[in-house]
Amino acid sequence: MPSPSSPAGSPSEKRATVPPHPPQKDLLQTSQHDPERQQNTHFSREPLLASAAENIQNLSGPSLLHTVMEAAIDAAEKAGNWGDVPVGAVVFNEDGPIAIAGNEREKRNDPTAHAEVLALRQAAATTGNRRLHGHGLAVTLEPCVMCAGAASLARVSLLVFGAPDLKAGATGSLYNICGDERLPHEIPVLSGFMAEESARLLETFFSLRRHPGP
Numbered sequence: 001m002p003s004p005s006s007p008a009g010s011p012s013e014k015r016a017t018v019p020p021h022p023p024q025k026d027l028l029q030t031s032q033h034d035p036e037r038q039q040n041t042h043f044s045r046e047p048l049l050a051s052a053a054e055n056i057q058n059l060s061g062p063s064l065l066h067t068v069m070e071a072a073i074d075a076a077e078k079a080g081n082w083g084d085v086p087v088g089a090v091v092f093n094e095d096g097p098i099a100i101a102g103n104e105r106e107k108r109n110d111p112t113a114h115a116e117v118l119a120l121r122q123a124a125a126t127t128g129n130r131r132l133h134g135h136g137l138a139v140t141l142e143p144c145v146m147c148a149g150a151a152s153l154a155r156v157s158l159l160v161f162g163a164p165d166l167k168a169g170a171t172g173s174l175y176n177i178c179g180d181e182r183l184p185h186e187i188p189v190l191s192g193f194m195a196e197e198s199a200r201l202l203e204t205f206f207s208l209r210r211h212p213g214p
Contacts, residue, residue: 055157056188058094059136065160068092068138069194072162075102075115076140076201082107086201089115089139091123091132091156098135099123115139116147120154131155140198142169142191148177152185160190162198 068090075088079102091099099122104113116139124130136158137151143161148170151159159171159178170177171189178187 055134058134059092059158060190064092064094064096065138065190065193068097068136069140069160069162069198071097071100072115072138072140073194073197073201075100076198077102079103079107079115080201080205086205087115087139087141089119089137091119092136092138093134098126112146114144114147116143117150120150120156124154133157136160138193140194140201141165142171142173144168145170145175145177148175151187152177152183155185156187158190159187160193162193162195163202164191164195 072088072090075090076086077088079088080086084103084106086103088100088102090097090101099119101115101118101122103115104118105111107113116137119137120132123132123135127135132154133156135156137154137156138160139147140162142163142165143151143159144165145168148159161171164173166173168174171179172191177183178189180186
């Protein structure tokens with residue numbers, strides 16, 4: 001029922017006619033002028049979660065994770081050598097890496113050329129499928145909002161990262177995109193794997209930037 005101060009047909013009256021939604025559906029609210037469409041908007045999460053549970057054991061063995069994180073650290077070192085912030089990323093399956101990339105924002109003059117995005121693009125091209133079920137993403141630094149979102153859109157089954165990013169991290173530090181129940185795909189996250197080695201690359205890079213040699 002509209003308030004006494006609200007004329008009939010006002011936006012506040014229309015909002016009042018929209019039935020409430022469970023919290024996980026709030027993110028995809030559609031137009032307030034289409035209540036029926038809002039009421040029918042929902043996600044079916046069970047198949048994706050079941051798929052992740054089925055694949056995670058194959059992707060989380062210590063030997064495999066050590067191999068892919070070493071590859072990511074090597075890619076990060078190469079990125080630092082050409083002047084980009086040293087971050088590396090690897091997309092992998094149970095047999096090992098299928099795509100490896102380092103940051104190339106400076107190299108390409110492209111603000112979206114983060115290591116994770118480039119590795120996901122390579123993996124999609126290699127597999128011929130933009131959906132990377134059964135694959136993991138390993139990265140030396142906690143992904144930002146863009147990269148965590150890209151991993152979610154790619155439907156990867158596991159995310160592994162080394163050092164946390166307290167200023168921009170989106171998988172636990174500032175946001176938790178990979179674990180947000182309002183989104184259609186959740187990603188199990190393993191954090192802190194080879195964190196010291198990953199952080200050391202960044203510390204050395206920025207130290208040299210602040211105190212360049214003669």
